[in-house]
Amino acid sequence: MGQDLSTTSYALLGLLVFSGPDAPGMTGYELKQRADRTLRFYWVSPAMSQVYSELARLADGGLVTVGFDGPAGRRDRRYRISALGLQRLRDWQAESTPEFPVLKHPVALRLLMGGLSTPDQLQEMLADYRRSLAQRRAELVEVRESLGDRPEVAYPTMVAEWGLAYYDSEDEIVARLAEQLAETGSD
Amino acid sequence: MGQDLSTTSYALLGLLVFSGPDAPGMTGYELKQRADRTLRFYWVSPAMSQVYSELARLADGGLVTVGFDGPAGRRDRRYRISALGLQRLRDWQAESTPEFPVLKHPVALRLLMGGLSTPDQLQEMLADYRRSLAQRRAELVEVRESLGDRPEVAYPTMVAEWGLAYYDSEDEIVARLAEQLAETGSD
DNA sequence: TGTAGCATGTAAGCCGTTACATGATTGA
DNA sequence: TCAATCATGTAACGGCTTACATGCTACA
Numbered sequence: 001m002g003q004d005l006s007t008t009s010y011a012l013l014g015l016l017v018f019s020g021p022d023a024p025g026m027t028g029y030e031l032k033q034r035a036d037r038t039l040r041f042y043w044v045s046p047a048m049s050q051v052y053s054e055l056a057r058l059a060d061g062g063l064v065t066v067g068f069d070g071p072a073g074r075r076d077r078r079y080r081i082s083a084l085g086l087q088r089l090r091d092w093q094a095e096s097t098p099e100f101p102v103l104k105h106p107v108a109l110r111l112l113m114g115g116l117s118t119p120d121q122l123q124e125m126l127a128d129y130r131r132s133l134a135q136r137r138a139e140l141v142e143v144r145e146s147l148g149d150r151p152e153v154a155y156p157t158m159v160a161e162w163g164l165a166y167y168d169s170e171d172e173i174v175a176r177l178a179e180q181l182a183e184t185g186s187d
Numbered sequence: 188m189g190q191d192l193s194t195t196s197y198a199l200l201g202l203l204v205f206s207g208p209d210a211p212g213m214t215g216y217e218l219k220q221r222a223d224r225t226l227r228f229y230w231v232s233p234a235m236s237q238v239y240s241e242l243a244r245l246a247d248g249g250l251v252t253v254g255f256d257g258p259a260g261r262r263d264r265r266y267r268i269s270a271l272g273l274q275r276l277r278d279w280q281a282e283s284t285p286e287f288p289v290l291k292h293p294v295a296l297r298l299l300m301g302g303l304s305t306p307d308q309l310q311e312m313l314a315d316y317r318r319s320l321a322q323r324r325a326e327l328v329e330v331r332e333s334l335g336d337r338p339e340v341a342y343p344t345m346v347a348e349w350g351l352a353y354y355d356s357e358d359e360i361v362a363r364l365a366e367q368l369a370e371t372g373s374d
Numbered sequence: 375t376g377t378a379g380c381a382t383g384t385a386a387g388c389c390g391t392t393a394c395a396t397g398a399t400t401g402a
Numbered sequence: 403t404c405a406a407t408c409a410t411g412t413a414a415c416g417g418c419t420t421a422c423a424t425g426c427t428a429c430a
Contacts, residue, residue, distance in 0.1 A: 006417070007293060014300040029381050042295040047419055052383060075381060075426070086303075093303045098293035098312065100319050106194065106285035108229040108349060113201040114342035116273075116280045125285065132287050154371065155301035162295060162360055169356035173349055184341065193389065216409050234391055239411060262398070262409060 005088075009054050011035075011043050013063060013089050016081040018156070025067060025078035028052045038143055038156070041136075041163050055079055063088055111177075119181055126178045130171055137167040192275075196241050198222075198230050200250060200276050203268040205343075212254060212265035215239045225343070228327060228350050242266055250275055298364075306368055313365045317358055324354040 005013075015034050019026050026034070028051050035045040046054065058064040063085030067078045081089070107129045114122050144160040147153045192200075202221050206213050213221070215238050222232040233241065245251040250272030254265050268276070294316045301309050331347040334340045 007291075007296070008417080011296055014296070017300065017303070027381070028383095029379095042290055042292040042299075044289060044291065044418090046417095048381095049383070049420085050418060052381095053418095056383095077382085089300065090303045093297055093300060094308065097315070098297055100323065101290060101292040101294065102231060103229055103288060103290050104194075104231065105229040105288040107288065108346050109194070109198055109201070110280055110285055111349075112229075112343055112346045113204065113276065113280060114345070116204070116277045121281065128284070136287065156299055158301070158364060158367065159295050159299045162298075162364060165360045165363075166356070169360075170353070173352045173356075176352075177345055177349060180345065195389080214409070215411095216407095231390090233389095235409095236392085236411075237390060239409095240390095243411095264410080 005057075005092075008044070008046055008050075009058065010089060010092050011039055012046070012051065012054050013058060013081060013085055015039065016064065016079060017086070017089065018153075019080070023080070025065075025080035027076060027078055028055050031055070031079070041140060041143075042159065058085065119184075122181060123178060126174055126181070130174055130178075133167055133171050133174070137164065137171075140164055140167065192244075192279075195231070195233055195237070196245065197276060197279050198226055199233070199238065199241050200245060200268060200272055202226065203251060203266060204273070204276065205340075206267070210267070212252075212267035214263060214265055215242050218242070218266070225330060228323075228330075229346065245272065306371075309368060310365060313361055313368070317361055317365075320354055320358050320361070324351065324358075327351055327354065 012031060012035070015031060015038075016026065028048075032045070032048050032051045035051070039045050055064065059066055059079070063082055064079045065082050067080065068076060107125065110117075110125060111122065117125075140160060140163050144157070144164065147157045147160060199218060199222070202218060202225075203213065215235075219232070219235050219238045222238070226232050242251065246253055246266070250269055251266045252269050254267065255263060294312065297304075297312060298309065304312075327347060327350050331344070331351065334344045334347060
């Protein structure tokens with residue numbers, strides 16, 4: 001039996017839920033694509049190889065079932081969450097207290113040691129960061145729009161909007177920081 | 188020679204900078220305490236054992252120098268950043284483009300799968316989260332206050348204020364989310 | 375016909391954690 | 403004198419990544 005899984009395992013299991021028990025399930029490849037599209041915004045998107053090893057582990061513990069599309073083979077394995085898997089996911093959701101979020105922020109880390117650079121270099125770094133923020137935001141907007149107004153995806157929608165609000169706030173903060181830097185730099 | 192270091196290595200090296208080249212340096216133990224106090228807010232605070240192994244690696248590459256306080260022994264080793272270490276840190280600061288921040292957000296992850304819980308359970312989760320946010324914020328306020336208004340810590344101050352603004356925004360977003368959840372839950 | 379994307383894995387290795395082990399120093 | 407804290411490590415292991423290997427399928 002597989003007992004305690006990593007959070008990433010539960011996250012993948014959770015993505016599988018949205019494919020529905022009726023649906024034909026997903027291949028590992030498709031699961032990775034979905035993770036790239038959504039999970040990476042507030043967790044991480046595991047490497048392809050990890051997706052496969054996690055799926056193997058989940059299948060081993062009976063939390064997912066494997067079905068084949070055409071003739072049984074090693075290609076086009078489609079994974080669906082099992083009743084046991086759903087149970088385990090519910091238990092995890094209900095019983096485990098979520099850890100406090102972990103933020104790994106290379107830009108903030110470099111700003112901390114700002115004294116090692118020139119103000120100009122720091123300004124450029126912040127400007128670059130704002131550009132990638134805008135790009136990320138645009139990617140998330142696409143996700144948000146694809147969700148539409150359907151009640152069955154109300155929770156994913158809330159999370160997407162959370163992300164958008166976060167990006168907006170982050171951009172504002174960084175803009176203010178850049179201004180402040182310009183002022184003190186010109187003293 | 189140690190060439191490319193992990194970001195965590197550079198982060199620790201960066202903390203060593205603030206101890207100053209004149210200062211007697213820091214023990215591994217003290218470095219860990221400083222990381223716990225500040226670094227964890229926008230990076231991670233490495234385990235004690237990792238602090239020691241990173242310091243050993245840095246010393247190996249000549250990026251830090253080791254001095255003893257009293258009689259040379261294996262106790263009270265004090266580490267100082269070397270000229271080479273400072274050079275490497277500057278190079279890293281100047282030449283590497285910072286990665287986009289990674290956020291691991293267990294609360295958002297669980298909200299995504301909100302359908303597996305009751306609205307009440309979700310409300311409780313969000314309320315718990317807001318409490319820990321408030322606590323974290325209070326810890327960061329302490330750091331901020333300890334920095335005062337000194338120009339030599341202008342950058343750490345900016346980063347601390349960034350963090351505070353982030354926590355404020357996050358709390359606002361979560362509060363709105365909780366309201367939204369209450370409305371849709373009562374439909 | 376060939377290249378891009380679909381699809382599934384294995385192997386090596388890094389980063390980082392927890393558990394374990396040891397001992398000195400400080401203060402109640 | 404006893405407990406807490408200071409101080410430094412080693413060993414085992416988990417999670418995750420990169421690099422490598424393989425082959426099918428669709429389509430230009």
